[in-house]
Amino acid sequence: MTSFPRYDPYNYTDGRWLHRDELQRNARRVMFDFSALCDRVIRLCPAAARVAHCEKKEGRCNRVFLLTMNTGSCVVARLPTGIAGPPRLTTNSEVATMTYLRGKISLPIPHVLDWSDDPSNPIGAEYIIQEPAVGVPLRDMWPRMNMEQHMLCTKALCIAITELASFNFPAYGSLYFADGPLESHLKIPFHQGEGFCIGPHCSPVFWNRSPGELELYGRPSPNCGPWKDLKSYSLGLIETGFSRLPNPDTVNHDLLPYQGSIQDHVVLISKSWEVMQQLIKNKCVQDAAAPTLLHPDFHKRNIYVSEENPTVITGVIDWQWASIEPAFVYANEAPDFANQPQETVETILGLDVQEIPGRSEKELKDASIRCQTYDLYMKAYARKIQYARALDPTLFHLFQCCHTSWRDSATALRHALVELSAYWTEELGLPGSCPYYPTDDELEQHIRDYDDFKAVQQLKQWLTVSLDSGSDGWVPNERWDATKDAHRAQYDLWMETGRDSELRGDDDMTVEKGDKLWPFDAR
The missing domain is CATH 1.10.510 (Transferase(Phosphotransferase); domain 1)
Incomplete structure (x- = not known):
């Protein structure tokens, strides 16, 4: 018999966020039967009668428990949160990948003792129970x-x-067991007889699973793969980019110009597809896309x-x-x-x-x-x-940002197009002309917007380093109060700079703009 721990096994308790703190913590809540999890672990450990010690660890997308039996044996139980990826597929793919690679490579991969991708199991949630990694973290x-x-x-x-x-591999996507919870047309078999297939890409990006995204976008991408060639993979990126454009009624209209309107994104994503269709015809790009x-x-x-x-x-x-x-x-x-x-x-x-x-x-x-x-x-x-x-990385920037343009801004996507247009023939050696070619006025506006975009990235990077936080503003509990005070002091200093600039008549930085540029909301 195992009693409930003194800590909360269901809620995220390891830290706080300087940005969207309540949303971030709520997105990581996992409801399940902790006693049933312990009972399952006990049955997996020979001669064990009870869980003698349980240590809870928080991953960014998983709830992790280090469970030590009365016999001294130890296992790791991991339960994905709702932001980890698509239900069932994320767990099935992770276990399938680990199983496929074990024995094929020299890297030691922990042995999976038990798992379930079906949340209707007695534990009430998907889980992976595995042996702990040997040694200490590098x-x-x-x-x-x-x-x-x-x-x-x-x-x-x-x-x-x-x-x-x-x-x-014969396709792009994620690995799954051949009998995984996928419709047959979403399974591309390989290595017949080994029990694996390639199926949809299980990254949260394609499924809009990051905190708040389902509420903003309303649905996953209509094209999560698998993709048999680079053209279909590229189309999947484009269709994902369109799926991540929000309903106009949900958009905060008090955005900085570099974010761009929904129509700006529609135009840029459409133009990106025209450009990508030219890029994927190039043999160098094809050879780099294995x-x-x-x-x-x-x-x-x-x-x-x-x-x-x-x-x-x-x-x-x-x-x-x-x-x-x-x-x-x-x-x-x-x-x-x-x-x-x-x-x-x-x-x-x-x-x-x-x-x-x-x-x-x-x-x-x-x-x-x-x-x-x-x-x-x-x-x-x-x-x-x-x-x-x-190869010049400029060739590939478009593939890395067209599907996340609303998250990252229209300016980020436009910059990839601008660079391709500028370097198309001489630097990149591509035939013909780039399907995207900005006018002088568009280029001048882009330069102004890109300066603001870079300022925000540099500001966030500076804050991340100076506050010793995650890029999303995550801070461990023991440093929360001190970091929040330091964050406020940095914000006040930033706003004072904006006030000084405004008094000097500098339109490039005002109090209002400075407040909008600040990346975290814990003020």
């Missing part, structure tokens, strides 16, 4: 590792990436290593949202273990990296070696990734 070990260990660890992880990138499966969040927080020898990888967790994408989707973002040192407030404000106190020559050399190791392995062994990395 994030915790990284500061204690020396330069050689950093390099060897990066090498081992690069080998794992090249293994994943070597698999060939269907590729990589870990969706391959960073130090999800990688476990041996505490005795941190160059040995002992586990990789969180395969949720792993999907088969065109290789160019993965091409230009290196994992954090192979990236330059984390940005500081000084670098965001434009100081030379050599001028920053504490940024030692040794640290810079360490980062350089890791980056070179990553580049070497991608170039030598990850053919699909390297081919995409060798």
